[in-house]
Amino acid sequence: MDIDFTLRTEYHAELERVRASRKVLKELTFTPSLPERGYNGRTLHVDVGTLAVAEKPVTAQMKDVFVGGRGFGLWYLWNAVKPTTRWNDPENEIIISPGPVSGITQYSGTGKSLVVSLSPQTGIPIDSNVGGYFGPFLKFSGFDALELQGKAEDEVILFIDGQKGVMRFERIEGCPEDSHVLAEVLTALYAEDDADRVNVSVVSSGAAARNSLIGMLNFSWFDQRRGCIRLKQAGRGGIGTVFRDKKILAVVCRGPRIKPDLNHVADKEVLAQTAIKYHMEIRNNDPHQCMMRRNGTAHIVEIMDAYDLLPVHNFQYGSHPDTNRIDSAYWQQRCTQRTSDGCWYGCSMACAKGADGLVLKTGPYKGHMVTVDGPEYENAAGLGSNCGVFDPDYLLELNFYCDTYGICTITWGTLCAFVMECYQRGILNLERTGGLELTWGNAEADLEMMHQLARGEGFGLIAGQGVHGMKRIFAERGWGDPALLQDIGMEVKGLEYSQYMSKESLAQQGGYALTNKGPQHDEAWLIFMDMVNKQLPTFEDKAEALYYFPLFRTWFGLNGFCKLPWNDVVPSDNGTTSEPAKVPEHVQNYVDVFNATTGMKIDKDELIHQSAKVYNFQRVFNIRMGKGLRQHDVPPYRSVGPVSREEYESRAERYDKQMREEIGVDPEGKSLEEKMAITREFRMNRYFKLMDSVYQRRGWTPDGVPTQARLKELGLDVFPEVVEVVKAHGG
Amino acid sequence: MRQLRIDLTKCNYGKDCAHECESACATRVFKLDDPALAALHIRDHGDGTGTTILCDQCGDCVVVCPAEALKRNKLGVVMINKSLCVGCYMCVGFCEKEAFERNPDWAEPYKCTSCGICVKACPHAALEIVDVPEPAYRII
Ligand code: SF4
Ligand code: SF4
Ligand code: SF4
Ligand code: SF4
DSSP: OOOOGGGSOOOHHHHHHHHHHEEEEEEEEOOOOOOBTTBOSEEEEEETTTTEEEEEEOOHHIIIIIOSHHHHHHHHHHHHOOTTOOTTSTTOOEEEEOOTTTTOSSSSSOOOEEEEEEOTTTSSEEEEEEOSSHHHHHHHHTOSOEEEESOOSSOEEEEEETTTTEEEEEEETTOOOSHHHHHHHHHHHHSSSGGGGGGEEEEEOOHHHHTSSOBOEEEEEEETTTTEEEEEEEOGGGHHHHHHHTTEEEEEEEOOOOOTTTTOOSOHHHHHHHHHHHHHHHHHHHHHHTOHHHHGGGGHHHHHHHTTOSOBTTTTBSOOGGGGGGSHHHHHHHSOOOSOOOSSTTOTTOOOOEEEEEEOOSSTTTTOEEEEEOOOHHHIIIIIGGGTOOOHHHHHHHHHHHHHHTBOHHHHHHHHHHHHHHHHTTSSOTTTTTSOOOOTTOHHHHHHHHHHHHHTOHHHHHHTTHHHHHHHHHHHTTOSOHHHHHHHSOEETTEEOOSOOOTTOHHHHHHHHTOSSSSOTTTOOOHIIIIISOOOOSHHHHHHHHHHHHHHHHHHHHHTOOSHHHHSSOOTTGGGSSOGGGOHHHHHHHHHHHHHHHOOOOOHHHHHHHHHHHHHHHHHHHHHTTOOSGGGGOOOGGGTSOOSHHHHHHTHHHHHHHIIIIIOOOOTTOOHHHHHHHHHHHHHHHHHHHHHHHHHHHTBOTTSOBOHHHHHHHTGGGOHHHHHHHHHTTO | OEEEEEOTTTOOSOOHHHHHIIIIIIIIISOOSOTTOOSOEEEEOSSSOEEEEOOOOOOHHHHHOTTOOEEEOTTSOEEEOTTTOOOOOHHHHHOTTOOSBOOTTSSOOBOOOOOOHHHHHOTTOOEEEEEOOOOOOOOO
16 A cells, blocks of 8 residues: 555644643752663652652562562552552552563563553553553663652643653643644654654553543654654553543653663673574564564454454454455555564564554544554454454544543453444443444444543443443443343453453453453463464363463563563474473573573573462452452353353354263253253353362462462562461461 | 765756666665665655655664674675574664665565665766765764
């Protein structure tokens, strides 16, 4: 597709306005530093209410128990809040922490930050893994983490200049708040000149985050070739809502010009060799394995469709005849391939695609020509097939507005699919939605619901409460049968499902509902292993996978790694290894990269041990906040089996076969209702059995509480408060 | 070192140079099957001004390449050793002049080698190859 990206709408007037009306509230100085062996040894605490700033040392215990990233975030949050703290209390924090390996340019996928906060949706800690340049810039300015606490009176911008060692709180009258404008103008404002824009990254949210529980954070980077900012999202759990509630408009970091080895690693040689081996492997294998470099994550769309796992119509079905309109063949020609496509330097997986030249058809930016990041698989499936939207331009427009308004695309996809199913079943109607005809595939109504949310009005405000909130509101108003709403509303612990139809994968059902933060593929993405590669044939295999993989993937978040370079492309001989699902060569790469960076000497078992400390700590944290027991790990039935008659009938053969072969009941002569009831009982029991095995394997009680023995094993017994929580719950 | 330079006051944005670079350099030297790919780009702003995107052999990419696939040759020109390149595209991401080009097949990226074919193609003598001292490696 030939697109003249120079016609993109530019925001010169906004920039002039912002330039003219900025007011410095407070300025401070600090001494910039670069990490040694991955750590600076200090973090930054900012109270946006009082504008007080303090540096804190990184203790040996923090490194030993929590490593970095998500670990540091959880530790700081634990100390900041009480069991009674709610998300909108000033003491709630947003912690941004990149982790010791983050910022390395040699190995792929090492530019991530972890963002942790008490979630408005779940009331427990949420962690979100995000690309973009902010985390590495923060680290190369001198800080291993940033804590944002308090609540500002009026909207404030925090600027951290890691080149000059200056920090400023500023206020800008009439500043735009939607991310694609805000990040663009702030990048220009805080860069010294055009060439300096690559050194600036902006964390921001948007108008919808102000009016909803589902707000997300955008982390920007300047795409030199496109000449515009791009955005990556810390999407899950509503951290953008917390950010806007604190009246933070943006946090901006200007880092030093990036060059290799700013982490000052312990062993450059080992790092270089491991990295080169990995890049070569991606280069040679990606074209035959998944074409990630060409298509980004959207390549999974057609695979999921082919295996009947793509969410369609609120996870009712797993495939759709129109999927070819939004599959990778389409995105390949729609995404403009102009650059190295990493969300950080040196990522040869290169999934950060961009679609240029989208002229918006609706909303406040109607007529503007914009660049949209992606779409990623989650967006294509969530905003697309799950809502029956197969028009790619509308899909991109939904994606764009989610991004700029600061809404999690995964959450929006799932909640909109829920709303549409409620509309399908008559639980909602034109009167109840205030005139929005939310039929499957009606992208215009979908967009209008989103614009309403950004404007703070109408049914959009109800949607912005998320699926969990909507279930409550609908039940209060007598809309629909609460039991049915529970069955079809795809959330656990208050967090919406990400975009895999898990009905036929027991492992993925557990992977979703047994997570700490709520159902999200980054903790246990087992569906591919289970259903496509058939690597988890037995019940025990599944339980073991639900022990190992969440821990393994937790580790990425401790260090600042992206999860994709682990198993999207694998070594040619991976299939012949003893544990192909784990991709042993890549696990060893991670061990080597970590050791080469920090100078420590861990092995693959210690890697899991490091994760287990943080994972179990997070579980206890959940329990401390009132959620994190067995009752909170129960999935909605839609995730496990067929809720409706149509769903059963769409796979009747498969369900009948299961009844005959696994349940031992002859379906012949049984009514559909009887068959559905038998299937439901079987599938839920099977899920609970899996739950028991997983809890046992994790060292938890049957109620899901880590035992004191397990805490001791992990060295968490040194924290009396942690032990107390566990004791109080029979652990 | 040999460096390609452009005098934009002489340039009329007719892009003969880029076309020549496409057919000569991109197809013959880099064996790309799409002649729309050139190592030299002229962006016409449509108002009589423009920007050229060309490699000035500054060597920034040499520093960031993790595989030591980039080296200056005897003439000081930054050349890519295809057999060492691991396709990480650090050079593409880092080149401030946007002169390291992405290969659509994700094979080795490519760049201007100061070959001078475009110089001969320019009817307005806007391009020239000059010999300038090699810059000390910038600490980037
Ligand atoms: S694989 Fe994609 S998301 Fe991960 S670091 Fe690379 S570009 Fe970013
Ligand atoms: S051939 Fe000469 S005049 Fe024409 S675009 Fe190139 S440099 Fe400019
Ligand atoms: S390709 Fe870019 S970075 Fe490399 S020498 Fe040329 S101008 Fe410099
Ligand atoms: S793509 Fe090749 S030449 Fe460029 S930095 Fe990587 S290894 Fe070096």
